[in-house]
Amino acid sequence: MASVALAVTDGMLHFELSLAHEVFGSRPAAVTGPWYDLAVCAPAPVRVERFRLEPDHGLDRLAAADTVIVPGWADADADPPAELVDAVRAAHRAGARVASLCTGAFVLAAAGLLDGRRATTHWAHTDALAARYPRVTVDPDVLYVDNGSVLTSAGKAAAMDLCLHLVRLDHGAAVANTVARRLVVPPHRDGGQSQFVTTPVPAPENHPLAALFPWVLERLDQPLMVEDLARQARMSSRHLGRHFRAVTGTTPLQWLLAQRIRHAQELLETTNDGIERIAGATGMGTATTLRRHFQRTVGVPPDTYRRTFRPEAVLTGGHRSVRPGPVR
Incomplete structure (x- = not known):
């Protein structure tokens, strides 16, 4: 302890x-x-x-x-x-x-x-x-x-x-x-450095994007683009960008990538899914894409991250399995 x-x-x-x-x-x-x-x-x-x-x-x-x-x-x-x-x-x-x-x-x-x-x-x-x-x-x-x-x-x-x-x-x-x-606070806000951080979903407020955030988080496995978010929010892409900057301090694509990385972190910590499956579940498409963005954002590869927070995780026959034991 x-x-x-x-x-x-x-x-x-x-x-x-x-x-x-x-x-x-x-x-x-x-x-x-x-x-x-x-x-x-x-x-x-x-x-x-x-x-x-x-x-x-x-x-x-x-x-x-x-x-x-x-x-x-x-x-x-x-x-x-x-x-x-x-x-x-x-x-x-x-x-x-x-x-x-x-x-x-x-x-x-x-x-x-x-x-x-x-x-x-x-x-x-x-x-x-x-x-x-x-x-x-x-x-x-x-x-x-x-x-x-x-x-x-x-x-x-x-x-x-x-x-x-x-x-x-x-x-x-x-x-x-x-x-x-x-x-009852946002999960995490970017501290200004890239190690193990995410950009938050702002607390529910009366702002134009309040309904958009949960809609996006339910569809992280889909290849969403700025145009998709703008269409859902019923505004132009330029107008959407201005609101995103005001509410989150970042752009729609940067925020979306941060949410995909955050979801990948949770899946690496809590499931036995392989990197390819996690890439699909987070909308990254391929394991190569996930590894590239994860390394750049978090500072370590996905496998290293999983071993950090799941030290009991082992590879068996090319597949990820987990030995019984508490998660850190």
Whole structure:
């Protein structure tokens, strides 16, 4: 069971702390197998905005965690407490994956974990982060940045995106989507990098494409083109493109490809289907096409992805089979 430690001290933001606690501290009923062992770590009872929080452990426990989450820091103009900075630095040296939510990036920067790395934070504080820590490459235009052992997110909703990204890395797309459904949030939003991400179906709203998205998702096995989507939406292709950009931030074809890749991820994780069959089920046509797009989007071939999230999967006589055992 992987351990997650929330690094908390006076002055943390309640929203980011709460959402991290909800994601990593509550295993969804539909998810079987081990979940995270969550601990709240602080030097003493702390004030988180208007709440008093009693920690589970001291900050020294961070060094024993697999993942350390640093929630948003309320006063980004002030230097974070030295004991928190030292504990986060020590945890990273001990091998922990360290992630900051919103202005928690200032703690990581003070610890030197962002030196020479690309990072982000809430858009209102990106200039301050760049000015105070010039060795950090601050990107104000992304939702989150994944550097492997060090991750940073923008504010509020982007903090949820990063938490779901971590669940996706640890447990796969299907489990991350289950968590998202329980929390009634989109499954995932593109963080700005290509590793294990998808573009979401926006939450139901009163926009012109609200009825189009579920229609498309029910027909991913079909060779849909922009003209097909425009015809279904009863608008011109140009008009459709403008609405797609406004609602999803991307083009119809890019969004459609992302949904095909997302569906392929779920099938690789949850079925024994071969690559050729998955290519047909996702509208890719051939295994070669699926492999090319999957490698470019996800960063690894489909077979490697399946072995990552289905370590018990083996090839027998040229066909994929699965040994009994829990799915990661």
